[in-house]
Amino acid sequence: MTCVADSAAEARIDQALVARALLGNDRRAFEQLVRRHQGMVRAQLCRLLHGDAAAADDLAQETFLLAWRKLDQFRSEARFSTWLYRIAYACFLQMCRTKSWAARNAQDDDAMEELPMPAPAMDLRMDLTRAMQHLSTGEQTVLLHCVQLGLSHEEAAYVLSMPLGTVKTHATRGKAKLKTWLSAWQNAAGEEHVQ
């Protein structure tokens, strides 16, 4: 209940800042919006770019500059943070269309395919990260937005421009795969512990 109230209060603050930025062309209000949201937008992009923080910062900067230019198109139907995630994801997709990054990413994916599945002796967190990378791109993206960034399925569908049913399917399948892999990990770890 408190969480919902906090979220509503945050949304109201964002709306007030957007109104100030629009009406008076107030750069300070926009700066506050940047400071409030840069952390999560950069975290989102860093995850999407498999930890490439420099590229994530470049894209995040592009995201905020686009948001400034298109601020008059922001409708309060979605939260401001959700609107920013949507712009950031669109910038990410645009970047994926450029050959250099796509080629580099494909090499990384090939290397990841060659890695063995989570080994029992390894740390659970590392195993989870590796297991995540074995999911399909859609499943990874949906789990990032729905679980890690805390968006609802509807918000994730808006951010990713994906049908709601597809988002739910990706989330269910992704979790089912992780459950299977992590159950195997748990069993193996249990057996090691007994020995």
Next chain:
Amino acid sequence: MNPVHDEDIDALLRQSFDGPAPDAGFSDRVMQHVRPRRRAVSWPLVVSVFAGVLMCWLSLSGSPLWRAAWQGWFAGVWSASTFVTLAAMAALSLLALGWTLAEADDH
């Protein structure tokens, strides 16, 4: 061995997420690139509307239907030409309205 539940997966995924990135001068760098937005100017729209009206008037002024429609309108007689002209104007206005709404949706 305990089965793994959805909640466990959610908790593990949240734990593995590093959370918001520290600012470390990022906001200042962004604000250095933010330029004042240009205000939308309305004069091109006004000039275009007047130019459009003038062109329509010039192209239709020689038409007998148009002349009859105006004569009927001023005399307070609802002739067939008046109805046709008004219906055409209403249809074009609705078309323009539909187009504007579609454009607004796209943005």
